[in-house]
Amino acid sequence: MSSREIEKTMEKLRAEIRRHDDLYFRKAEPEITDPEYDRLKRELADLEARYPELVPDDTPTRRVGDDRLEAFETYRHRQPMQSLDNTYSEEELREFYRRLVRLFGREDLAFVVEPKIDGVAVSLTFERGRFVRAVTRGNGIEGDDITRNVKTIHGLPHRLPGGRFPEIIEIRGEIFIGNDEFERINREREEQGLALYANPRNLTAGTVKLLDPKEVGRRRLRIVLHGLGYCEPRFFERLSDFHETLAGWKLPGVDRYKVANGIDEVWAAVEELDQLRHGFAYATDGAVVKLDSLSRQEEAGSTAKAPRWAIAYKFSAEQAETVVEGIFLQVGRTGTLTPVAALRPVKLAGTTVSRATLHNRDEIQRKDVRVGDTVVVEKAGDIIPAVVEVVLEKRSDKSRPWPFPGHCPECESEVIRLPGEVAIRCPNLSCPAQVRRRLRHYASRQCMDIEGLGEAVVDQLVERGLVERIPDLYDLTREQLMTLDKFAEKASENLVRAIEESKGRELWRLIHGLGIQHIGATASRDLAASFNDLDRIANASEEELLAVEGIGEITARSIAAYFSEKQNRELVEALRERGVHTRDAVAAEKRDGPLSGKTFVLTGTLPSLTRQEASDTIEAAGGRVTGSVSKKTDYVLAGEEAGSKLDKARKLGVAILDEKGFRELLGRT
Numbered sequence: 001m002s003s004r005e006i007e008k009t010m011e012k013l014r015a016e017i018r019r020h021d022d023l024y025f026r027k028a029e030p031e032i033t034d035p036e037y038d039r040l041k042r043e044l045a046d047l048e049a050r051y052p053e054l055v056p057d058d059t060p061t062r063r064v065g066d067d068r069l070e071a072f073e074t075y076r077h078r079q080p081m082q083s084l085d086n087t088y089s090e091e092e093l094r095e096f097y098r099r100l101v102r103l104f105g106r107e108d109l110a111f112v113v114e115p116k117i118d119g120v121a122v123s124l125t126f127e128r129g130r131f132v133r134a135v136t137r138g139n140g141i142e143g144d145d146i147t148r149n150v151k152t153i154h155g156l157p158h159r160l161p162g163g164r165f166p167e168i169i170e171i172r173g174e175i176f177i178g179n180d181e182f183e184r185i186n187r188e189r190e191e192q193g194l195a196l197y198a199n200p201r202n203l204t205a206g207t208v209k210l211l212d213p214k215e216v217g218r219r220r221l222r223i224v225l226h227g228l229g230y231c232e233p234r235f236f237e238r239l240s241d242f243h244e245t246l247a248g249w250k251l252p253g254v255d256r257y258k259v260a261n262g263i264d265e266v267w268a269a270v271e272e273l274d275q276l277r278h279g280f281a282y283a284t285d286g287a288v289v290k291l292d293s294l295s296r297q298e299e300a301g302s303t304a305k306a307p308r309w310a311i312a313y314k315f316s317a318e319q320a321e322t323v324v325e326g327i328f329l330q331v332g333r334t335g336t337l338t339p340v341a342a343l344r345p346v347k348l349a350g351t352t353v354s355r356a357t358l359h360n361r362d363e364i365q366r367k368d369v370r371v372g373d374t375v376v377v378e379k380a381g382d383i384i385p386a387v388v389e390v391v392l393e394k395r396s397d398k399s400r401p402w403p404f405p406g407h408c409p410e411c412e413s414e415v416i417r418l419p420g421e422v423a424i425r426c427p428n429l430s431c432p433a434q435v436r437r438r439l440r441h442y443a444s445r446q447c448m449d450i451e452g453l454g455e456a457v458v459d460q461l462v463e464r465g466l467v468e469r470i471p472d473l474y475d476l477t478r479e480q481l482m483t484l485d486k487f488a489e490k491a492s493e494n495l496v497r498a499i500e501e502s503k504g505r506e507l508w509r510l511i512h513g514l515g516i517q518h519i520g521a522t523a524s525r526d527l528a529a530s531f532n533d534l535d536r537i538a539n540a541s542e543e544e545l546l547a548v549e550g551i552g553e554i555t556a557r558s559i560a561a562y563f564s565e566k567q568n569r570e571l572v573e574a575l576r577e578r579g580v581h582t583r584d585a586v587a588a589e590k591r592d593g594p595l596s597g598k599t600f601v602l603t604g605t606l607p608s609l610t611r612q613e614a615s616d617t618i619e620a621a622g623g624r625v626t627g628s629v630s631k632k633t634d635y636v637l638a639g640e641e642a643g644s645k646l647d648k649a650r651k652l653g654v655a656i657l658d659e660k661g662f663r664e665l666l667g668r669t
Ligand code: IVH
Pocket: 081, 082, 083, 084, 114, 115, 116, 117, 118, 119, 120, 121, 122, 173, 174, 226, 227, 288, 306, 307, 310, 312
């Protein structure tokens, strides 16, 4: 390769890695498995080692990812949160050990070997024994303040017992969601026609960044603590002391750690962990080996990205070979076509696997997966299988690339690809597959909450032609329902009643239930709070929609596009004719008050009001509280230790109030 070509290859790898970093850290929607990601990084690192002159400063191999989002306060870690070097090879683990032996000039080094938890990194700060803050890793230097969400975790004491603790201590850990809870949430989402989370880690990453702690509380987050950040004054001699002390403080530590002397004991402990790990509540993808002595850790120091005193040995993901017996398309609620591989059933990490997602057209072309191919499958986060690669040596001469169909498998409509989107879609709104998904979504708990209208019932209603559009639900009679399988008189009556009751649901539920692209529960609430009338939303211009706090360009465009379609306006009209409420009576009253029309953002700690009290006061006076500062914000109510939101308010010239000013404002108006 010429140096120009090498440079190009490296740039391509860097772009690819950055894209996957963004998918993983910010969007919590990775497209590839961790081992695949590690392979990309390894490939880049190898090239960089050979051509150091071609390495820019900002290469992703030297930086940790970034999870920060606009809606959260950022907080600077007292001590940076670093990443770990990782390896899949025993030889490299031994090399890590030899480096430290050379550095300290002695063989008898003690290490702690503990599980590597596949969760979402968090740093907890305790001041004088009180839990004060939880922050994500962010870019390693500063992260998002997720304290309110972390406080929903059961079993995390807010005050350490006993009287012996450091003034200030940052404790590092991982937040995770157990497999049972993951399955429960996905089952619920499936019933509701929502996209499924690929694995517990993605679900966890999405959950810690939800804006509504109540919603977070509905998903059982858990936590396990493994590391020590800033600590003042010095409190521990060894990492093993720290682990020991966690238990005394009633904090959830790792399931098992072992002190190992010398590399052979280290290796034995690593292998033992590989055996034990399936019994832990969290997913483990490796072992972390750390120097036990904290003063030696300090002496060893770290590189820009990772400490020299620790390494992660990653267990190889369990892989299996099997044959692709077919490839089919799944049609989503908005018409997205997802290719799925039907596999010859194969045992993998304890379960039988017979399907794997192929994500989208680009992905299936990139991997060139064909029917009849032998493929290697792997479990990402030990849950959902993915096709890693095709075993080309086993490919038949007769095989042909899989042609992505030009037509929807359900309704034969010609498929389309919207500019700027990866997804291929079926544009036919009456496509039975879409109709089924839309109805399930409309009836789901997060929307109109129609009890008894589950998947099986919806499928039958559509199949028998009893329901084609959402309003048809309201015309169903008891007699019609009694013709369905397993539907006796009682069930039919109950369902008719549940459908009738749904007419009076809050406006945001109706908006959400329409299934407008990009409009989830939060945007629906924002729209309902701001317009309180579906007609006004339907008639709003893109600019008017954009003026709503929380509504960005993509959502505004999507809403405007939805209501520009005649059939969608007719649908709303048909719902109204059948008695579905398109306004909120209660909200209209609540909105009148001295602060009505004013938007507030809260930041920092107020001297006498809690956050909840401040929000309640604002809302009772007709105002609104939102998460992030923008030009549309009227006031930022700032307390002590206010962070980035205050800076942003200053930059944008938004009025800033302290508690006294806030009380004055209330009194004056
Ligand atoms: S120690 C200075 N120990 O894995 C960095 N990290 O891939 C020390 N992780 O950033 C990290 N389990 O978020 C450590 N037992 C464990 C861990 C662990 C999971 C995470 C952590 C780290 C990432 C690196």
